[in-house]
Amino acid sequence: MKRNTVTPPANHPSGDKRLKMLDATIKRHQYQQDALIEILHRASELFGYLELDLLLYIAHQLKLPPSRVYGVATFYHLFSLAPKGKHNCVVCTGTACYVKGSQEILTSLENATAIKAGDTTPDGEISLLTARCLGACGIAPAVVFDGAVAGNQTSESVCKKIGEWQHGTK
C-alpha cells in the first residue's frame, strides 16, 4: 500500500448503505480489535470483495495499523481483494475429488472459459475458483455453482452448466 495516497475516510461521505451496515457490525463487536476477521467476513459479504479503501476504513474504525488489516486480509484464502464474477464456479480439489478426476474437470472448465483457476473472465461474468476440500467427499467429485454444491460431476456436466451461464439461458 502506498502511503498518503489515500486518506482513510473518517466517516463515509459516499453515503453507501453497505457501510452503515458494516458500522453496525463493528459496533456490535464494540470496536474490539480481535473481531477483525469477523468484520472482514461481513465486509466481503456486503461488498463482494475487499477494496483497499474499505480496508483503510476498517483499520481506522478499529484503530489498527493498515498493515495489520492488509496482512490479515491477504493471509486468508476466503478474502479477495479483487472483484469476483457474476457467477462463481468452485471446483473441489480435495483428495477424494482428486482421486475421482477433479483435475480433468478443472482443465475442461479452464478450456471452456479460457481463464485459469483463480481468475475471472474479462467480461466479469464467471469466476473460476478451487477449494481445498468441501467435506462432500461422499459425492466426489464435487463442484459448487453459485453457492449450490453439486456432486458426482463430470467434464460434460460442468461444461453444460458453464454454457448456460455463458449463453444467459439462466
Next chain:
Amino acid sequence: MELNELLEITRIEHDQTKPVQVRCCTAAGCLSSGSQAVKDNLDAAVKAAGLEDKIHVSGVGCMRLCCQGPLVQVDQESNKESKLFEQVKPEDSVKVIDAIEGKETNLKQQDLHQPFFTRQLPIVLENSGKIDPERIQSYIAENGYQGLYQVLREMKPSEVVETITKSGLRGRGGAGYPTGLKWATVAKSKGDKKYVICNADEGDPGAFMDRSVLESDPHRLLEGMAIAAYAIGASQGYIYVRAEYPIAIKRLETAIRQAQRLGLLGSQIFDSPFDFKIEIRIGAGAYVCGEETALMASIEGKRGVPHPRPPYPAESGLWGYPTLINNVETFANIAPIIRKGADWFAGIGTEKSKGTKVFALAGKIRNTGLIEVPMGTTLEEIVQEMGGGVPDGGIAKAVQTGGPSGGCIPASAFATPVDYESLTALGSMMGSGGMIVMDQTTNMVDVARFFMEFCMDESCGKCIPCRVGTVQLHDLLTKISDGKAAQADLELLEELCDMVKHTSLCGLGQSAPNPVFSTLKYFRDEYLALIR
C-alpha cells in the same frame, strides 16, 4: 432448569411420537443431492393424504451412506424392521407413503443388514440420522444434557478429569494425546481466566466427520465443551469452525441459542454456581489454522501463524490464559463417557487406543460415507467388507489416511488393525480420520505431488524450512513426474524431506514430507520407473 424439567421434556417428546417416523437426511451430502425438496414434498404428501396424525416427517443428520443420497428412513411401530430408501427424488414422496401403507413400490431400498451398517458401533454418531439437529428437545429426549447435570450436581471437577483419564480417551484430532492428561494440565494451570476451545477447523482434504457431527448433533458438542469447562474451571468457550461449512455454522448458532434459552448454557447452569458461554469464531480459509497455536492467533484476529511451543496452550494460550483445545470428535465422546462410565468406554477398542473412531470413507470405493468402528478394526474389514471394495472390478492399491500429514498404506498391509500406534508404525497416521481408497489407476508419484502442492499452498510462510522446502519438494516431484529427473534428484528429494521434517516450526511443515516418505517406502518402483 432442573433434572425433572429435563425429564419432562423427554416425556413430552416421547408422548408425541407418532406411529410412523419418516426421517429425511438433511446433512450436507444429501442436501446437495436435493434432499430439502424431498423433505418438503414428503411433508406435503403426508398432509395431502391426511396422515398427519400417523406419520411424522423430520429432517435429521447424516445417515452415513452419503453416496446413495438423498436417504430416507422409515420406522414403523407395527414393523420392527427399519426401511432405508436411497436416491429418493422429490417426486417419489407419494411412493414413500405407499411403502408405509404396505403397497408395492419401485423405490430403491438399501439393505440394512450389510456389513457397512452392521459392523458400526456408534458412540459419537449415536444420534446422527436419528434426531432433528435443529431441535434441542430431540437431543434431550436421547438423554441429552444428563451428563452435564450429573457432572455439575454430583461430581467435583477433579473427579471429572479422573473419569476422562480412566476412560483412556485420546485426542481425535490426529495426534492422539491422552485427553485426561491434557485436561489435568489445564486444570492445574494457574490463571484468573481459562478458556475452552473446540477445534472445528477440519482442513484435511478427504475428512468430513467433524462436519457431520456439527450438522447432525450439535448439542453433543456443546454438552462436551460445558463438561470440559467445568472440569478445568473455564467460563468461556469458543468454537472455531471453517467458513466452508455454512450449514454446520447455522445449526451451531441455533443450538447455542436454544441451549441458552433453556438455561443449559449461560449463568448458573442447573442452579449450580457454574457459568459457561460459547461463542462461534468463523475461520477464513487457512489450513494452518487447524494447528492449535495458529488457531488461537486467528481467534485473536491475527494472521493464523503458529508460534513455537512451549509455552503450551495449557499454560499460556488464548490471550495468554490457560486454554484447553480439543477436536470436535473428542468433545463428542465426553457426554457418553460421563453417562455410561469410564470402564464402559475403556472396554471398547485396543489396549492403547480406546473407544471408537469415525472415518470418512471415500475415493475409489463402492460405499462412500461415514463409518464409526471400534479401534482395532482392520483396514481389510473397512475397505473390503464395509466399503464393498473397489467398484467395476478394480483392485484396491492403497489407502490414504491422515490427509497431507499422513501417508499411503499399501494393500499388502491391510491386515493391520487400525489404531494410533499401528498407523504410525506404517508411516501414516490416524489424522482426523479421512480414508481415501486408491485403485490401480492411481499414480502414487502424482499423489505425493498433489499433497506437496497442498502443503506448499497452505504453508503460512513463517519458517523457512516449510516455506521454501515445500516449494523445492514440489518442484522435484514435478521433475520426477515429468520424467526429467535423474537418480541424484531422488536422493536430493529424500534428503530434503528429512530436513523439512526435522526443522519446521509446526505440524504442517513437520508432516508435509509424510506422503512422500510413505509412497517412496511402498511404491518406490513407481518413482524409479520415471527416473531417466
